[in-house]
Amino acid sequence: MYSNNKFLIAIRYLSIMFIVLSIILYPGDKFQITLFNISIFIIFLIVGQLRFFYFYEKPLLVVITLIVEAFIAIKLNDIFGGIYFLYFTNIVLDSSILLCRRYSIGIFIMVTTYIGLSFSNHLIKDKFQTIIVLFFIGILGIYIKEEVxxxxxxxxxxxxxxVSQESLKKANEELESYSNTIEEVTLLRERNRLSRELHDSVGHSFSAIIFQLGAIEKLISSSPEKASAMTQNITTYCQKSLQELRLMVRDLKPKTLETYEGLLAIEELVRNFKKITSIDVNLRVSKKKYNLNSDQCTVLYRVVQEFMTNSVKHGYASLININVTFNENEVYINLKDNGVGCSNINKSFGLQGVQERITSVKGEVSLYSEKNKGFELIATIPKGI
Structure with a gap:
């Protein structure tokens, strides 16, 4: 982790470079270039590099290398001279970064104690300045450690x-796929049911009516009384067929509305939706209420249903607020989610259906949305329509 920090690496190599420059500028009295002295200097560099690049996750090895490097630094300063606090820069810096605070303070005390007791040829002022510099280097190391x-x-x-976002995205895709599959299966089943109903009832009725109309056409000139009787029969039969067709259309009404009336159906829809999707849906209805007719109930039910479906399917919303207010002359409906929203509202088949339903009961609807600010639908339905 720390071995990849370019700032720390730069400090380390700068301190080594400054050690070499200080030796060149301020050589010691015992300065002598020998194979042994160079070997000690190389060991000094290797120990520091091993600690920083390889032993940084092993506190015991870090402490050992710090102590070894400290003793080597003492020897190097005695051999080569130079600015002696530079030899301890990486020791203090590494102890504050690689060790816990207790051990790093111990290393700092050890180094500063050595500086205070040694180098009798240096003034107390120089020793104090050196300790201050090393103290701020330690503070810098602690700051870098916290930042990293x-x-x-x-x-x-x-x-x-x-990862959570990817999981959520995958789950949403699966939910959308499942929703689409259920929707397709439901549509197919409904189409098949309607086809059977139309074939068995309406188709049969029209076939019978056509047959009787053909018979009337033949009898109207030769036997008008019998043709008149058949006409009355056809009229009665047409009324029954029309009643049967109306019953079939009523079957298209949401099943929930057969059990619950008005707002109770909306409440049941919201409860089921929350159970299935785990989305937070808040339904608020004004204290003042009045009865809605069958068409208004169906429209309101379908609008809420479509909005909640779109909020999950397209808006990826986690919160939906539904407010229904019964004013004196109209019902005010406000639906809003916290989904992704959009810059331009594209009136899809579902939204067009919502607008057509509201218009069918002489109501008005408005849509609002902004990017990352959710989607809002406001509709009004006149009272008594």
Whole structure:
């Protein structure tokens, strides 16, 4: 984690470069380039690199390498000279980053104690300045550690959110696919049922009527009394067939409205929807109420149903608010979700159906939406229509 931090790597190599420059500018009295001295300097570099790039997750090895590097730094300063606090820069920085606060403070105290007790040829002022510099280097290390930790936690949280978003997206796609499948199956079943009903009832009725009309045409000149009687029979039969057709149309009414009336049907629809989708739906109805006729109930039911379906299917909403207010001359309906919304409202088949239903009861409807601000539908239905 820390070995990939470019800022930390830059500090490490800059400190090494400054050590070399300080040796060149301020060589010690014992300065001597030998194979042994160079080997010690190389070991000093290797120990620091191993700790930072390979042992950073092993506290025991970190402590061991810090102590070893500290003793080597003492020896190097004695051999080469230079600015002595530079030898301890990476030691203090690594201890504050790679170790817990208790151990890093211990390392800092050890280093500063050594600086305070050693180098008798240096002034107390120089020693104090060195300790102050190392103190701020330690503070810098702690700050970097906290920043890296925050970024790591933020990245983990982002990864979790991304996984959750992918899971939610997949679940939504499956739900949409399932919804489409159910819708197609339901439509096919309804079409088949209507086809059978039309074939068995309406088709049979029209066939019988055509047959009798043909018989009347033949009898109207030769036997007008019999033709008149058949005409009356056809009239009665047509009335019965019309009544049967009306009953069939009534079957298209939502099943819930057969059991519940008016707003009770809407409440039952909302309860079932919340159970199936786990979406939070808030239904609020004004205290003042009056009865709606059958057409108004059906329209209101279908509008709420279509809006909730679109909120989940297209808006990916998690909250839907439904407000129904009974004013003196009209019923005011406000439907709003917290979905993704859209910049331009495309009136699909469903929305066109909503507008047609509201218009059929002489009502008015308005649609509002903005990107990432949800979708809102406002409709009014006149009282007594």
């Amino acid at each position: 930790h925050r970024k790591t936690e933020a990245q983990k949280l982002y990864d979790k959110l991304r």
